[in-house]
Amino acid sequence: MLLSVATSLDGYIDDASAQRLLLSNSADFDEVDRLRAESDAVLIGAGTLRIDNPRLLVNSAERRATRVSSGRPEYPVKITVTASGELDPQLRFWHTGGAKIVYTTTAGAVRLGDRLVDTAEIVCLGDRLDLTTLLDDLAARGIHRLMVEGGTRMHTGFLAADLVDEIRLAIAPILVGDAAAPRFVGPALFPGGPQRRLHLTGVEQLGDVAVMNYLVGAPTDPVHPPDL
Numbered sequence: 001m002l003l004s005v006a007t008s009l010d011g012y013i014d015d016a017s018a019q020r021l022l023l024s025n026s027a028d029f030d031e032v033d034r035l036r037a038e039s040d041a042v043l044i045g046a047g048t049l050r051i052d053n054p055r056l057l058v059n060s061a062e063r064r065a066t067r068v069s070s071g072r073p074e075y076p077v078k079i080t081v082t083a084s085g086e087l088d089p090q091l092r093f094w095h096t097g098g099a100k101i102v103y104t105t106t107a108g109a110v111r112l113g114d115r116l117v118d119t120a121e122i123v124c125l126g127d128r129l130d131l132t133t134l135l136d137d138l139a140a141r142g143i144h145r146l147m148v149e150g151g152t153r154m155h156t157g158f159l160a161a162d163l164v165d166e167i168r169l170a171i172a173p174i175l176v177g178d179a180a181a182p183r184f185v186g187p188a189l190f191p192g193g194p195q196r197r198l199h200l201t202g203v204e205q206l207g208d209v210a211v212m213n214y215l216v217g218a219p220t221d222p223v224h225p226p227d228l
């Protein structure tokens with residue numbers, strides 16, 4: 001699974017205003033579009049859905065045509081995760097692209113009722129949303145290449161459960177500086193803690209955005225600290 005995120009220089013993924021903060025530039029957005037086109041599915045949490053109201057599409061007609069010519073659906077499956085079932089059926093997510101799946105709890109499914117009937121498949125995972133169970137369900141549907149695109153709680157949950165294979169981190173030249181703004185991840189017991197170093201596989205400059213790619217599970221060379 002690929003986790004793709006854009007952050008400010010000081011580690012925020014948005015500001016605290018009602019307007020979505022533009023972190024990426026057009027070259028970076030285009031790369032994200034390419035990665036979406038290579039994915040079987042893209043996933044965002046219900047928080048991002050409610051706050052940003054994204055369409056979560058592949059924008060390039062050429063990339064969509066390539067998908068179709070290789071026997072895949074025009075758009076990757078769009079997935080969201082909600083425990084509460086608080087999802088507005090008017091959001092753009094539901095009215096664009098192809099198949100949609102909502103993972104929810106028993107209580108969330110009750111709350112959703114028939115609001116998304118004919119719009120999305122509702123998958124109830126029981127009393128709590130276990131992300132390993134969610135990925136197992138996706139794999140059973142043939143969805144192996146998953147791209148997770150936020151927000152904080154989804155990043156934190158997948159990383160803490162050690163379910164992320166790769167991270168694509170785009171760093172924008174912006175300082176947000178507001179403790180009320182959301183960060184890349186929240187506090188969590190991440191596997192290996194701060195002693196675990198991720199394997200950096202690439203660094204790329206896209207205009208004023210720096211993109212770093214990490215392999216999460218790959219072994220890294222030990223670091224020998226200088227004798228300070």
Ligand SMILES: NC(=O)c1ccc[n+]([C@@H]2O[C@H](COP(=O)([O-])OP(=O)(O)OC[C@H]3O[C@@H](n4cnc5c(N)ncnc54)[C@H](OP(=O)(O)O)[C@@H]3O)[C@@H](O)[C@H]2O)c1
Binds near residue numbers: 082129
């Ligand atoms: N810069 C970027 O790359 C980027 C990308 C995406 C989002 N963002 C930003 O991220 C912010 C939103 O982050 P967020 O943390 O509030 O929202 P989020 O991670 O998108 O969604 C959190 C919601 O998902 C559901 N959920 C996720 N994991 C769950 C679990 N294990 N158990 C139960 N429910 C679970 C819950 O929904 P319910 O509340 O419905 O139960 C929870 O409130 C926004 O400001 C957005 O702009 C930035």
